Amino acid sequence: MAKPLRTKRFIYMAWLAQLVLSFSLYSLFWWQNQHILHTQKHNQIAQQIAQLQAQADTVLESFAAFQSRQAFPQDKSIRPFAELLLSRNPHIYCLQTVQRITHAEVAGLESTMRAAGYRGFKVHDFDYEKTRKTTALKVRDVHFPIVFMAPLPREAEDVLGLDVNAVHFLSPQLQNSGNQVKAWSTGPFRLIEGEIAYGITIPVYQLGGQKPDASWPLYAGLVIKANSLMPQLQDLAPGWQVSMDYIGSVTAQQKQLFKITSPGELFWIAKLLPTIEMVSVIASDSQPFELRTRQQLSWRSWLGMVPLMMLSFLLLVLLLALRWQHSERLRRITVQRHKNQLHRWATQDRLTRCANRQNFDQRMTLASQSGVPFTLAYLDLNYFKPINDQYGHLAGDAVLVEVAQRLRRSVRSQDLVARWGGDEFAILVVGLSDNERCAALRQALLDALAPPFIWQSQSLTLSASIGIASYPAEADSVSELLQLADQRMYRHKTAMRNREIEI
Structure with a gap:
């Protein structure tokens, strides 16, 4: 019986080796395929975000160009145009205009804005870090109050008249935009309403041209909410994580614009499989952001018809091999019985x-x-x-x-x-x-x-x-x-x- 046992042991070992080899090759193919699918999805998300950012650049330049032809204030003509741009680009939260004035011009601007219909307009500061409420204006050589905003919801009325210099992350934005004469974005910040967003500013090329101190009288800006750039959770496979980080300024207090996670499998099960990570910079000169995706691979993606068919085929091979081994064993037993019978007949x-x-x-x-x-x-x-x-x-x-x-x-x-x-x-x-x-x-x-x-x-x-x-x-x-x-x-x-x- 030693030889049949060795044969059966050999069959099991050969089948096990074939099983390991087959599923190793399949796992390698599956890993490469998952990496390709992840890369395709990552690039798709990046292209969607880049397209929205490009549209935002176009809207901002159009809004700034429209204002360059107006004698400020012309709110009745600017607001319809701004609302038209917003309706065609729903991912943009609002459009804004910032005016550069000296401290001596504050009272005159307040009178002009009140006469234009903004009765409660007042240039003021804002405590962003602690109370997140308006505060009295501090004396500065130059102020940059927000003089236009569309749309203007009630919870954001206090934004009008806000001196951008009072907010630590908005003032460098204006300075960079003015010095480099191009659109420049802020890092992520929290709106008064509580949501995360970021802004873009561009100088308006009008009103006598550039000042000797390299400053501009008007700046056009817009705000984009983070959730307008997020991919939909239902579009993500289980175990996906997508985040977007600001990489423009090293002094920005908040780097992450958003981070969403698609629920995956149980923690200890998911840890048995590898993860795929990919990082790429969004193709935008004015909005320096980095897209990061991470996917915890799941057993659902590994299991399927292919491994089931492979396992069925290997089980069939095992059964046929065992059937052959059993037939060979019966044949050997029969031959041995015949030999024993012949020996008995002879002895x-x-x-x-x-x-x-x-x-x-x-x-x-x-x-x-x-x-x-x-x-x-x-x-x-x-x-x-x-x-x-x-x-x-x-x-x-x-x-x-x-x-x-x-x-x-x-x-x-x-x-x-x-x-x-x-x-x-x-x-x-x-x-x-x-x-x-x-x-x-x-x-x-x-x-x-x-x-x-x-x-x-x-x-x-x-x-x-x-x-x-x-x-x-x-x-x-x-x-x-x-x-x-x-x-x-x-x-x-x-x-x-x-x-x-x-x-």
Whole structure:
């Protein structure tokens, strides 16, 4: 059975190696495919954001260009245009105009704005860090109040008149925009309403051109809320995380514009699979932001029809291999049974299951060649022919089977009992050579055959003539031993007929 077990072990090991190799190759393909899909989704999100930012740049430049042709204030003409731009670009939260004035011009601007319909207009500061409420205007050489805003919700009315210099992240924005004469964005900040947003400012090229101190009288600006740039959660696969960070100014207090996460699988399950991360800069000169995506791969994406089909195929291969191994095992068992049967036919008597004459001769030859002493007992049954003639061959066969069983019980397991032919038997007793033990053996055999044999309620009696000879004490060869045992058996038979006792 060792060979079938080794074959089955080899089949299992080969199948396991094939399973590991197949799923390793699939996992590699799956990883590459997931990386490609992640890259495509990342680029798609980046392109969408870049497109919205480009639209914001266009809107801002259009709004600034429109104001450059107006003699401020012309609110009645500016507001409809601003609302038109906002309606066509819903991702823009508001449009604003900032005017540069000296401290001596504050009162005049307040009067002009109130006359234009903004009755509560007042230039003021704003406590962004603590109270997030308006405060009294501090004296500065130059102020940059917000003089226009569209739309103007009630919660943002206090924004009008706000001096941009009072807010730490808005003043550098104006300075950079004015010095470089281009649009410039702030870092993320929290609106009065509580949402995160960022702003863009551009100088308005009008009203006498550029000042000697490289400042501009008007600045156009807009505000974009973070949620208007966020991708929709339903568009993200489970385990996705998308964030957008400001990379323009190192002094910006807040860097992150937004961060959203799509719910994934359980934490300990998700940790078993790798993650994919990708970072890219949004293609915009005026809005320096960086997009970062991270995806925790899930078992849902790994599982599917392909691994199921692979597993089914490998299971089929395993079953076929085991079926083949089982068939081979049955074939080997059948062949071995045939060999054993042929061996039994060649070495056993079919009726009594004792050794046959050929097997007995071989065993005696081997024993003589090995130099081990042994004794041969040769038996010839008496009164067997009358039983066979009177009761039939079935009765005779039954008696022969019973005789063989009694003889095997009378000797040791290592001794050999053989049917010599017809009603003759021979016994090979290893290690027995002295006369006393040989006499005991003959008596034991006679006692074994003395009880009657029962055949279909009939009591049958027979006896045996026995000739015993020992090797090498009484014979120099196997042939001499056989001849001596045969002679003694006939002497015993003659003595029994004459009712003599042989000593």
